[in-house]
Amino acid sequence: MNAPHSRAHHTDPSQLAPDYVRRIARYIPGKPVDELAREFGLAARDIVKLASNENPRGPSPAVRAAITAATDELSRYPDGNGVKLKATLATRYAVTPDEVVLGNGSNDILELVTQAFLRPGDHAVYSRHAFAVYPLATQARGATGIEVAAKNFGHDLPAMRASITPSTRLVFVANPNNPTGTWIAPDALEAFIASLPDDVLAVLDEAYNEYLEPAQCAPSAAWVAKYPNLIVSHTFSKAHGLAALRVGYGIMNAKVAEMLNRVRQPFNVNALAQAAAVAALADAGYVDQSRQINRDGRAVLEEGFRALGLTWIPSHANFLLVQVGDGGRVYQRLLEQGVIVRPVANYGLPEWLRVTVGLPAENRRFLTALTVALQS
Ligand SMILES: *Cc1c(COP(=O)(O)O)cnc(C)c1O
Numbered sequence: 001m002n003a004p005h006s007r008a009h010h011t012d013p014s015q016l017a018p019d020y021v022r023r024i025a026r027y028i029p030g031k032p033v034d035e036l037a038r039e040f041g042l043a044a045r046d047i048v049k050l051a052s053n054e055n056p057r058g059p060s061p062a063v064r065a066a067i068t069a070a071t072d073e074l075s076r077y078p079d080g081n082g083v084k085l086k087a088t089l090a091t092r093y094a095v096t097p098d099e100v101v102l103g104n105g106s107n108d109i110l111e112l113v114t115q116a117f118l119r120p121g122d123h124a125v126y127s128r129h130a131f132a133v134y135p136l137a138t139q140a141r142g143a144t145g146i147e148v149a150a151k152n153f154g155h156d157l158p159a160m161r162a163s164i165t166p167s168t169r170l171v172f173v174a175n176p177n178n179p180t181g182t183w184i185a186p187d188a189l190e191a192f193i194a195s196l197p198d199d200v201l202a203v204l205d206e207a208y209n210e211y212l213e214p215a216q217c218a219p220s221a222a223w224v225a226k227y228p229n230l231i232v233s234h235t236f237s238k239a240h241g242l243a244a245l246r247v248g249y250g251i252m253n254a255k256v257a258e259m260l261n262r263v264r265q266p267f268n269v270n271a272l273a274q275a276a277a278v279a280a281l282a283d284a285g286y287v288d289q290s291r292q293i294n295r296d297g298r299a300v301l302e303e304g305f306r307a308l309g310l311t312w313i314p315s316h317a318n319f320l321l322v323q324v325g326d327g328g329r330v331y332q333r334l335l336e337q338g339v340i341v342r343p344v345a346n347y348g349l350p351e352w353l354r355v356t357v358g359l360p361a362e363n364r365r366f367l368t369a370l371t372v373a374l375q376s
Contacts, residue, residue, distance in 0.1 A: 020142040027132055031340050042338050048365045049340045050356040053319050055241035060286035066279035070272045078271035085274045088281050089249055093221035098254040102269045106207055106235035106248025111137050113203055113231055116259040117169055118143040124170040125163050127155040129180050129347050134172040153313050154182030157192040164200055174205040179344050179354040181315025186218035193227050203231045208317035210239030210287050211294055221251045228253040239287050240280040247273035294318045297357040304367035319356045327353050333373035339366050
């Protein structure tokens with residue numbers, strides 16, 4: 001029964017990967033509801049998940065109908081050029097379709113930028129306590145991440161500008177930022193983009209843009225005409241309630257877009273996602289309602305934190321970062337009560353938890369559970 005070739009002396013195949021791949025720390029997602037249900041013997045319907053900044057309302061009825069209709073064509077490949085969705089986005093943002101790149105989530109856009117523009121040894125600059133994917137996507141290319149100290153938990157743009165050297169190819173800015181919820185006003189942001197050398201690309205990640213009050217939104221898509229090195233990234237995963245379908249997009253100079261299109265998969269955005277995204281863009285009223293519900297829910301959470309004597313970071317998004325002492329311990333105490341939030345020790349914030357704003361009943365459940373968690 002012995003195999004003709006002994007396997008005993010084979011090296012660990014993971015050693016075949018480049019050092020810079022082996023050094024990548026895994027992305028830690030929010031705990032799935034089913035997993036908690038299994039671990040604690042809870043019913044899935046009794047679990048409240050406020051861990052991944054999803055829209056608790058899900059997509060609008062019109063979007064659900066568009067997804068169902070799109071299932072008629074499941075045997076067909078999707079439109080690899082996403083013509084309809086790009087045209088809809090181009091009209092909406094007053095750009096041309098060749099200035100739009102679609103992604104399998106906006107995470108794909110972040111990856112594609114690093115894939116197209118970073119070589120081993122290049123530098124990418126981002127802030128401490130900023131979105132975890134920036135270092136991951138940077139390291140996957142063998143490039144060097146330059147993490148700049150935060151200021152009041154947000155981006156310190158002058159310090160980020162000062163950290164740019166001839167090796168820098170890319171700078172990431174999240175606005176609002178995840179996990180801190182901090183926000184940079186449009187004037188300061190544009191001044192930063194304008195200050196960048198021509199050979200540094202700026203990725204402006206606006207995943208939570210729809211949760212800003214309209215007056216706070218930067219005219220970032222219009223900036224692309226002025227700044228050929230600017231890439232604006234948006235997603236349907238958050239306010240549009242479509243995280244499961246994975247669809248996002250970037251708006252950028254057509255020459256930059258062309259580079260991203262060369263490295264992307266030919267069919268990187270699935271057909272259900274494309275149909276859903278087109279329908280979501282036609283349903284602006286639903287997003288306005290979601291923003292309102294979020295604003296009210298955020299105020300309820302803040303009031304609860306105030307009553308508990310807790311400190312939180314004022315947020316411009318659909319989540320709040322709250323200081324609870326031992327974040328890991330309070331996270332566990334909440335899990336035991338069927339409430340999933342996000343520990344952020346991996347973001348250098350071990351005393352804090354990030355909680356997504358839920359529906360009114362979910363917010364109440366969370367605050368009650370938090371009260372218990374802090375006492376025990
Ligand atoms: C959630 C998130 C994204 C990416 O989400 P996708 O689902 O991949 O579109 C990007 N940036 C930030 C800051 C986020 O929080």
